Amino acid sequence: xxxxxxAVSILRKxxxxxxxxxxxxxxxxxxxxxxxxxxxxxxxIDKENVSLLASGILWVxxxxxxxxGMGRTSMSERDEEAYLSVVFSPVxxxxxxxxxxxxxxxxxLLMEAFTLIFFAILFDFEKIITLLPQLLPVLLLGxxxxxxxxxxxxxxxxASRYGEVLLPFLYLPVxxxxxxxxxxxxxxxxNGKPGGPGxxxxxxxxxxxxxxxxxxxxxxxxxxx
Amino acid sequence: xxxxxxxxFLFLMLLILLPLDFFLIFKVAPTExxxxxxxxxxxxxxxxxxxxxxALTSVFISSILFLWKKxxxxxTAASVSAEIGVLFAxxxxxxxxxxxxxxxxxWWTWDPRLLxxxxxxxxxxxxxxxxxxxxxxxxxxxxxxxIGIIGYVDxxxxxxxxxxxxxxxxxxxxxxxxxxxxxxxxxxxxxxTFLVLxxxxxxxxxxxxxxxxRLLILKKRMED
Numbered sequence: 001x002x003x004x005x006x007a008v009s010i011l012r013k014x015x016x017x018x019x020x021x022x023x024x025x026x027x028x029x030x031x032x033x034x035x036x037x038x039x040x041x042x043x044x045i046d047k048e049n050v051s052l053l054a055s056g057i058l059w060v061x062x063x064x065x066x067x068x069g070m071g072r073t074s075m076s077e078r079d080e081e082a083y084l085s086v087v088f089s090p091v092x093x094x095x096x097x098x099x100x101x102x103x104x105x106x107x108x109l110l111m112e113a114f115t116l117i118f119f120a121i122l123f124d125f126e127k128i129i130t131l132l133p134q135l136l137p138v139l140l141l142g143x144x145x146x147x148x149x150x151x152x153x154x155x156x157x158x159a160s161r162y163g164e165v166l167l168p169f170l171y172l173p174v175x176x177x178x179x180x181x182x183x184x185x186x187x188x189x190x191n192g193k194p195g196g197p198g199x200x201x202x203x204x205x206x207x208x209x210x211x212x213x214x215x216x217x218x219x220x221x222x223x224x225x
Numbered sequence: 226x227x228x229x230x231x232x233x234f235l236f237l238m239l240l241i242l243l244p245l246d247f248f249l250i251f252k253v254a255p256t257e258x259x260x261x262x263x264x265x266x267x268x269x270x271x272x273x274x275x276x277x278x279x280a281l282t283s284v285f286i287s288s289i290l291f292l293w294k295k296x297x298x299x300x301t302a303a304s305v306s307a308e309i310g311v312l313f314a315x316x317x318x319x320x321x322x323x324x325x326x327x328x329x330x331x332w333w334t335w336d337p338r339l340l341x342x343x344x345x346x347x348x349x350x351x352x353x354x355x356x357x358x359x360x361x362x363x364x365x366x367x368x369x370x371x372i373g374i375i376g377y378v379d380x381x382x383x384x385x386x387x388x389x390x391x392x393x394x395x396x397x398x399x400x401x402x403x404x405x406x407x408x409x410x411x412x413x414x415x416x417x418t419f420l421v422l423x424x425x426x427x428x429x430x431x432x433x434x435x436x437x438x439r440l441l442i443l444k445k446r447m448e449d
């Protein structure tokens with residue numbers, strides 16, 4: 001019970017910080033909008049190809065925008081060594097980690113919702129909104145995978161002298177299975193390809209469980225030194 | 226002193242083993258009927274892959290031991306193994322590419338196995354980037370151990386996820402029945418040679434790294 005209570009307190013702290021500072025979420029939203037514009041030029045998206053390109057574009061935006069957001073939220077902990085006050089409080093490192101994962105998950109999901117809406121508007125692709133109930137498990141599992149690895153690695157990266165710049169180098173190779181699963185299952189759903197997204201969802205479930213347990217074991221070593 | 230003797234012994238062994246291995250590969254092993262001489266790259270390619278895998282497993286185990294024992298020598302062991310692992314993985318990619326050009330008619334293809342090795346390569350490059358970015362010795366060890374563990378565990382997941390794209394990589398086990406017995410012997414000899422090379426490189430580099438550390442401590446003491 002204490003574990004959940006502490007994690008929720010951390011989450012509440014981050015939401016409060018976000019409402020007051022508007023640092024990470026607003027940056028993510030602008031970046032994702034910018035990405036949509038750039039992709040429009042780069043790929044010349046029209047009514048014919050939008051359905052085929054959608055899943056790839058969206059997951060690239062989700063992963064890169066996510067890096068920016070998660071780098072920010074752990075930078076805010078590293079600034080003036082704020083995380084030390086958490087380390088010295090009765091909150092366990094594991095519940096601190098869980099709280100940070102929850103806040104990252106929340107911000108990422110908000111960014112994704114925003115991106116999906118603007119994707120539908122800008123490229124006249126309402127199908128992505130009507131298929132949302134089917135896409136939801138894909139988004140949830142994929143984003144959870146991002147948040148689990150991203151939270152852990154952003155704490156590693158921000159401790160180095162390269163700071164957030166290092167995050168993509170550590171994070172992207174490890175989340176390849178999530179990106180692969182996300183792109184493939186979204187593609188299957190949007191284009192009605194045979195087979196269904198089942199086994200891709202399975203891979204994402206395995207990934208999430210694996211990294212949840214590993215991170216809970218290892219996070220302690222990142223903030224206690 | 227004991228390690229010193231082992232290093233010298235392994236070095237002398239390699240002086241015989243490596244030329245012999247190349248002699249066996251190029252002169253003794255029969256030429257493959259379909260692929261011709263290019264197939265000889267396999268003996269190096271697979272041996273390098275096995276050695277890279279052994280080195281990266283050593284990173285994983287040393288990382289766990291470091292987090293458990295908090296002894297910096299395990300961190301040195303992990304980073305030295307990672308150096309060897311990255312070196313060999315790079316050579317695996319290069320040798321595979323050299324083989325693929327005449328046989329598959331491309332330098333690179335997005336095959337699951339190739340992709341897995343490439344991702345693995347990226348993960349361990351990240352490992353060294355992180356190490357380069359942290360000055361504090363203990364923190365560096367602690368953080369890179371986390372990457373050493375997470376990166377290694379990721380490999381089977383990446384492998385599994387990429388497998389659903391149709392693989393064109395040749396599978397030795399499936400063709401194992403038809404493999405020429407001489408080829409098989411040369412293959413095992415080559416693998417053994419490269420494993421000896423891996424152990425030699427590890428011990429040699431490990432001793433060097435420990436000396437560097439000792440030197441740093443001495444320098445610091447003299448400054449104080």
